[in-house]
Amino acid sequence: MRSLVLAVVLLVGFSFGSTVLANSGPVEVRFEATPGDVTYTHAAHTRFGAKCQSCHHNGVLSGTCHRCHDGKQAPHFKVAAHKVCKECHQKKGGPVNCKGCHLR
């Protein structure tokens, strides 16, 4: 029961959180994926010290990752995401198992 209440509180928080704050990016981003959707807490992640350009390598105003990462113009986003996300998780102790990111 406690975890259900927490889940509801988090959902409400996240629906407010999805608003883009100025130019610092969304608070969180949810990516749909067949093994389970991935929630990336954008605002919270900035404290891990990644430079904006390490992910937004064409600049923060270049659009969503999927805009280019479609498997033709640029490697499919699955490949790019696994690389940029897992490399830091291996170094700094974030989730590296599939289920750590792909939640149902």
Ligand code: HEC
């Ligand atoms: C670890 C990777 C990562 C870092 C570091 C990062 N971002 Fe992001 N950012 C993302 C992802 C992923 C998205 C979602 C893009 C999408 O929807 O495909 C995003 C989205 C955004 C967007 C919305 C872009 C759009 O067109 O929808 C802005 C603005 C943004 N980030 C700004 C920043 C700024 C400013 C910094 C540095 C303080 C930063 N980001 C650092 C991964 C990152």
Ligand code: HEC
């Ligand atoms: C304007 C187009 C464009 C956008 C937007 C874009 N990328 Fe890329 N990305 C590319 C291209 C083209 C490549 C391949 C050439 C290169 O490495 O620059 C690439 C390569 C990469 C690689 C290296 C992949 C590998 O296999 O070595 C990563 C990681 C990456 N992008 C992550 C991201 C993330 C995360 C986002 C969203 C925050 C993003 N990119 C947005 C065009 C884009």
Ligand code: HEC
């Ligand atoms: C610069 C390092 C770094 C990068 C890049 C990074 N992460 Fe993380 N991430 C972490 C660390 C460190 C944690 C552990 C957080 C904790 O224990 O408080 C974490 C935790 C997480 C979690 C667990 C839940 C949470 O939010 O705390 C998820 C899910 C996650 N990251 C997804 C991603 C995704 C998806 C990407 C790529 C778009 C990504 N991360 C890129 C450092 C990073």
Ligand code: HEC
């Ligand atoms: C650090 C977080 C993270 C970890 C760990 C991770 N993934 Fe992912 N995965 C992602 C992200 C982010 C995407 C991009 C989703 C998108 O395309 O919007 C993705 C995409 C995928 C996709 C493509 C889904 C689709 O619908 O196109 C598959 C399949 C996948 N991952 C499988 C796995 C498997 C299997 C593992 C374990 C070996 C794993 N992932 C571990 C974050 C992660």
